[in-house]
Amino acid sequence: MIEHSSFNPLLTESNDIELLKLTLGRFKRIFNGSGYGFWEWDLTTQRMDWSGGFWERLGYSDEDTKQINSAQAVMERIHPEDQDSIMDSIRNHLRTRQPLDACYRIQTKAGDYVWTQIRADTLYGENNQPAVMSGVNFDITELKRVEAALRESEARQVRIIQASSDGIWEWYSDRGGFHFSHRCWELLGYDDLDDVLTEGEDRLKIWRRHIFPQDLVKFDDALAQHLAGRDFFDVEYRVVCRSGEIRWVRGRGKAVFNESGKPVMMSGSNMDITEVKRAEERVLLAKEQAEKANQAKSAFLSSMSHELRTPLNAILGYTQLFEYDGNLSREQVTNIREIRKAGEHLLQLINDVLDLAKIESGKMMVSLEPVLVSRVIKECFTFVQPQADALGIRLYATLADQEKTYVVADLVRFKQALLNLLSNAIKYNIVGGEVEVRLDVQPMDQLRITVRDTGRGIPADRQHEVFQPFNRLSAENSNIEGSGVGLVITKQLVEMMHGNLDFSSAEAIGTSFWIDLPTAGEWNLANTENVQSHMDYTPAALQINRQCKILYVEDNPTNIRLLQQIFARYPQLSLDIAEEAFLGIYKARSLLPDAIILDINLPGMDGYEVLNVLRRDDLTKEIPIIGLSANAMPYDIERGKSAGFFDYLTKPVQINQLIGVLNQVLVE
Template sequence: MWFKKRKPAAAAPGLDVSMHGDTLAKLQALERSVSTYERIFRGSRGYAFLDWDLPNSKMAWNGGFWSHLGYSDADMEFISNPDKFIEYVHPDDQKKLMSNIFAHLRSSGPGEIVFRIRKKKGGHIWAEARVDAERNAKGRVVYMSGIVFDVTKLKQTEQALLISEARHARIIQSSNDGIWEWSSAHGGFHFSNRCWEHLGFTEHDDIVNQGMDRMSAWRKRMHPDDLKEFDHTLQEHVQNRVPFDVEYRIRGKDEHWRWIRARGQMTYDEAGKPTRMSGTNMDVTEIKLAEERVLKAKEVAEEANRAKSDFLSSMSHELRTPLNSILGFAQLCDADKSLLPEQRANIAEIRRAGEHLLQLVGDVLDLAKIESRRMGFSLEPVTPARLLAEAVSSLQSQAEMRGISVTLEPACDESDVDVVADAVRLKQVFLNLLSNAIKYNVDGGSVHVGCARLEEAFLRVTVKDSGRGIAEHLQKQMYQPFNRLGNEASSIEGSGVGLVITKQLVEQMGGLIGFSSKENVGSEFWVDMPVYLGQPIEQFADDRRREDMSAGAIPALEVEGERTILYVEDNPPNQRLMKQFLVRYPNLRLEIAAEPIRGIYLARKLQPDLIVMDINLPGMDGFETLAVLKQDPITEAIPVIALTANALVKDIERGKESGFDYYLTKPLNLSQLVNVFNDLLMQENMQSLNN
């Protein structure tokens, strides 16, 4: 609205009571009207009422607008001067304002303009002026009256909206995603050009429409098998509010199948009826092709590994037959007393070479059996002290030939602790470790064998030598098959598989193996075996089978108080497994994020006590997601566990170097996961108590 003010009559000191009654009433009404407008002016801080007398070049201002900008009554003398007023307008808007005023003087009807006005203490506000003109008999404007008001907040909101729209447009453009929307008010679907570009079309291709609406044309190109899944997912989303996230195949312009991942969200009115659904299409064809190549490569590798194991097993058996003949006849020749000393020496070389070759064949056969999981174990209570004594005794002569002393510490002789193991395989482990300690020792060196109880669960056996040690840069290659760590050209015999077999045997019996080594000082290998705690013998096979299936006795959760765990995993079956597992722990609250961006958002919002994260995630992998979390002060201290199917040695090493607190591999070992929970969450408890 606007208000035109006219020159008031000269104020009289009082009303003449002798006036005619009608005239008196009109004057009284006018006085009340003026009082009303004056009250309105005083209460209008953000508004200015303008009455510009052009013939007299005077601008009359009413209202609280100028005091709202910090100006006093003394300033109004300049503001009311049309020649001075323009100085209060922002320099960039002065020309526009003057052009608008001249245009309004030439034309009829109301005028509107938005411009900036300077505040008393600096800075500017946005103002909008709405005015109208009154003309004389000659058509010349004599008065321009109206209202000026502050629209700064509206302008800021408008600018923020424009910036936001531009930002979203850039994001959508850079993401290569197509946009689609359905509206109940308009009916039908809207597809952005990018949706059709995914299929190789442009929006002008006639083949897209084929005389039907866009949605029908799109559905006609979808794979029949995937169309059913698409409709089912859509129905679940509309009726049960299940997230709409589906992948399907669709024929492109070249008639080849493309893979599209569609995600969307339905909105509803107050009555619960669907009103609008918006979503995105992502072209995931290359990802799907990559997945197919990986699966195919995995199948080929697994088949090749099976073929290798079968070949090694078969060849080992085939080689044993002629080797047995060679060694048998060599023994017969050795028993012949009529042979000359030179001949006996030759026979001894044949026997020594044959026995070494037989040992190599046996190692290869064992390795093939272990890798194919065809080596049987007979688990039972075993006394390590007895097996160690037998192993030391059998290798004593080999050590004495080089002046190496082998010492079995009293703790081993006196220990009557039994462990759960296969006696034959455990003795093989001890023999391998002792043989290496002697073989790679220095002449006149020493070997010490020790035993120690680790709490209640394990017994540790250590084999320490004073040999040449292992260079630090070679230690990561310790358990690689046929890798002799630089001793290939030495005079020391070996195949490079002994330690690999030892490690596999120990782990498949439920134990652990490790080592420490320093070049030119020596090495110490240790084996931890589970202590026998009185279980019935017949339970061993079942217990071992359950351990192999990662479904053994799950340890107790020692964490007290409520804890929040965020699981970043895009695979629904894995999500369900974690949900069902954590149901048994009411104090653990589980939050799930199917995408890394969502996971980062929830980590910042919830600040969980622990994050469990897959590595192969859509958009960002687990390593990139971890880097973002560690760079954010809000989330950098949250422990993060990797839980992934990437189980190669290089993957595990990369996971540890990237900063994961634990790197766990699938299939999920529930007992291991609870132990990790106890470790990390109990550390948090201790930190809280210390703080």
């Protein structure tokens, strides 16, 4: 008897159903958790079923999947610009039976679009007809965003490169050879499609053939140094273009090295710097021309210095001789000293105007010291009084209690500035007018020196032009002489002395210019008085009691007569003259004088050559030689001192200075 089995078919079927539900639930959780969107398209009924986490992230619920269940409804949610392309991809898939792989934008529940990628395949039924297409969607929005950013970055780099007009080149060790951009070949005058570039030859060789032969070693060395890791690749070299024109290129690049230190790739650029190089050549040419012009200017200034000093030598030299005459009246002595002071002032101006170093540097040095303002005003009045008298202009000063006030200034520059203001006040005044100089104390220990005139004044709309160089405010149309630079120079001089120059003016009333300068309160009054004492014109004493022979080598008759008259005042000295260089050498050897005074500009042989000859001669090498020349530029003085002169004096000769040097030379 067979026992009844415990097998129950209904129970087994129930277990299978439960197992199937569990499996379906697990797959559903996997689908939803994966972030993918799953779908199935019945190609016969056009029904679409879809599910998965992808759709949920787009905002669609289970209810939406039930309503949007046709292919047409799904297609309407694809971006209009992508619908044709996705349909082409589907038709191509069905025709070729290759898996479907496409990208498009799909609409979210909120109405915007995200990028998705679709992958699908199709199941074929009876008669080999497509029956069901199944696939998966996933979000690639971030990937598309990155791609867009990369494209924008690439486009930006391309725009930058195109804007710079630089050629780009690259080298890869695993690919062999160089790649040059189209712009590189344009620099040489080629089109990238020219036959010479498409014959299969290594393009680096083609490029090297265009490098100027003398620059090829420099190019190769720079590249080798960089690939060896020892230096940057940055080299300027010339290339010969297709037309034969020579152009300049600046090549720069950087290599990438592997772990063993070998270069694996290198990228760089070629910049056309031809115009820069041509500009540099023009600058160098202009610099050479400027240097030649500067040398010509120096020669001109040196010559002018010599020519101006020669007549001044006579003027100042002979006025000094009057100091030795005891039969002049007091008034005559005063007049002579005024002439001498005027000459010395002119000499000082010449010194500064012709000082090449000062002109080239664009600035003029000042020597600040305590200056007694009232004394400067008095001296300036002496200069301009004849000019004022000619126009019937009353010239006076209002000093109040500032007669003994000192300012910190450069005496010569201060006098030059005040003279220019006084001269302008007289020139632009009316006939019978007046010019007043007034002193007023200002805050912060400043003294104001005002020059007031009663002229026609400066129109208000043109007062801003007063300190413009070469602008004479229409005075060039009058008979008043001037260059239009005096006030500009005056302002610069005042500011160099840490002062200030300004003005006020009213038409038909007059103009007032004033100079503000710091007072000299910080100086000791005793020292101030000492500094500002009158120049001592007392003839210098010769401190020797023996007879001395002096040889003077000079070709200018006026200068010879001047020194003859000077030496006639000193009986201890006998002067012998040699009017040309060879005679001077002969007399030096034969007379063996106690000292020689030697001019520099001599005919046939200059003073330096004479000095050299005398220094090499055993008979004359110990004789002190004093240079005396109208060559008074700074470099002339420096050259004279370096050449071996005992001293180098400049014309116009200062008698006291010359006697002082002779005292040093002749005192035993």
